[in-house]
Amino acid sequence: MAKLLVVDDDSDIVQVLKLGLLKNRFLVNAFTNPEEALQSFKSNAESYCLVLSDIRMPALSGIQIARKVKEINPGVKTVLMTSFEIRDNEFSKVFPSTQVDGFVQKPVGIDDLTNKILSIIGETKRRVV
Amino acid sequence: MRVNSNNNELIKKWFKEEVAEGENGIVIYPNLQTFRQIYTQYVKDQLANAGNDEEDDDNNSTRNEQLKPRIILIATFYETINSVKHNLNAVGVDVQRHIDNGSLLIVDAFNCYYPDINGMKKLVASISNRAARQGRVGVSAIVNTGFFFLFGGDGEAIELINYEASLPPKTEGGNIIGFSCYHVRNYNTLKDSQKEELVQGQKKVLEVTEIAA
Numbered sequence: 634m635a636k637l638l639v640v641d642d643d644s645d646i647v648q649v650l651k652l653g654l655l656k657n658r659f660l661v662n663a664f665t666n667p668e669e670a671l672q673s674f675k676s677n678a679e680s681y682c683l684v685l686s687d688i689r690m691p692a693l694s695g696i697q698i699a700r701k702v703k704e705i706n707p708g709v710k711t712v713l714m715t716s717f718e719i720r721d722n723e724f725s726k727v728f729p730s731t732q733v734d735g736f737v738q739k740p741v742g743i744d745d746l747t748n749k750i751l752s753i754i755g756e757t758k759r760r761v762v
Numbered sequence: 763m764r765v766n767s768n769n770n771e772l773i774k775k776w777f778k779e780e781v782a783e784g785e786n787g788i789v790i791y792p793n794l795q796t797f798r799q800i801y802t803q804y805v806k807d808q809l810a811n812a813g814n815d816e817e818d819d820d821n822n823s824t825r826n827e828q829l830k831p832r833i834i835l836i837a838t839f840y841e842t843i844n845s846v847k848h849n850l851n852a853v854g855v856d857v858q859r860h861i862d863n864g865s866l867l868i869v870d871a872f873n874c875y876y877p878d879i880n881g882m883k884k885l886v887a888s889i890s891n892r893a894a895r896q897g898r899v900g901v902s903a904i905v906n907t908g909f910f911f912l913f914g915g916d917g918e919a920i921e922l923i924n925y926e927a928s929l930p931p932k933t934e935g936g937n938i939i940g941f942s943c944y945h946v947r948n949y950n951t952l953k954d955s956q957k958e959e960l961v962q963g964q965k966k967v968l969e970v971t972e973i974a975a
Contacts, residue, residue, distance in 0.1 A: 689840055689912065693914075
C-alpha cells in the first residue's frame with residue numbers, strides 16, 4: 634500500500650490533495666507546516682514511498698525537503714509542485730545534489746496527479762486490498 | 763520597531779514616515795495574510811492620487827510642473843503575480859490601469875535574482891531612471907526575500923547578507939524607497955549574528971507580530 638507525505642503551506646490545497654489521493658486509494662499524511670512534515674517523515678521514513686511537496690514555502694522549501702528526505706531514505710521518491718512557471722533553469726542550481734523524481738504544475742487535477750505518482754512509484758505499489 | 767499586525771495606523775505611519783526617499787528598510791511579517799494586508803494598503807495609499815494625469819503628458823503646463831505619482835514595484839515570491847493582482851483589485855486598486863500607465867509593476871522575485879543575483883538591482887535601477895525621466899516622485903520597491911531561503915544552507919545566508927549589505931541604508935539624492943520583506947519563519951532560520959549583520963548601517967526595521975490568541 635503506497636503511503637504518501639503531502640506538504641503544502643496552503644491549507645485548502647492540502648485538504649483537496651489529501652481527499653483526492655485518499656479517494657484514489659493512497660494512504661496520505663498531509664501537512665501545512667513543512668517542519669512538522671519532516672519530523673513525521675523522520676519518525677516513519679521507511680513507511681513512505683513518495684513525498685509530494687510545494688516548492689516555495691517559508692522556513693523549509695520543497696527543495697530542502699526533497700534533499701533531506703533523500704538523505705534519510707534514498708529510496709523515497711520526491712515530486713515537487715509549484716504554481717509558478719516551471720523552467721529547467723529554476724532547478725539546475727540544486728541538481729544533481731538533490732534528486733527530484735518529478736515536477737507538477739499547479740493547479741493539477743487529481744487524476745493527472747495520480748497518474749504522475751503511479752508512473753513514478755509503479756502501479757503495483759498503490760493497490761489497497 | 764515591533765508592531766502588532768492589527769495596528770494598521772502604526773504600520774502605515776512607519777511606511778510613510780520612517781523610510782524616506784533614498785532609504786532601504788526591512789519588514790518582517792508573521793504570515794502571508796498579514797503581508798498581503800501590508801502591501802495592498804501601501805499600494806492603495808501610494809496610488810490613491812495617481813489619477814488620469816499620468817496619461818495626458820501634454821495637457822497643460824500647471825499639471826506638468828507637478829511631479830507624477832511614484833512607481834511601485836512588487837517583487838512577489840510566495841504568491842503568483844496573478845494572486846497579487848487579485849489581492850490589489852480586491853482592495854479597490856485598478857491594477858490594470860496602473861500597470862498600463864507605468865505606475866505599477868509586479869514581478870516574480872525568482873526571475874529577478876536567478877540566474878543573476880544582481881538582476882533585482884538592475885531592474886530597480888532601470889525603473890528609477892524611468893521615474894526620473896518621466897518626472898515622477900520616485901520608486902517604491904517592495905521585495906520579498908524568500909528567494910534567499912529557497913535552496914537552504916549557510917551559503918545562502920551569506921549570499922543574503924552580502925546582498926543586503928550592498929543596499930545602503932541611505933543614498934543621498936536617491937529616488938528609491940526599498941523594502942526588503944522577510945517572512946518571520948525565514949528570518950528565524952538566521953543566526954543572531956546574521957540578523958545583526960542584516961541591519962548593519964542602522965537600517966530601519968519593522969517587525970509585524972501576530973496578535974496573541
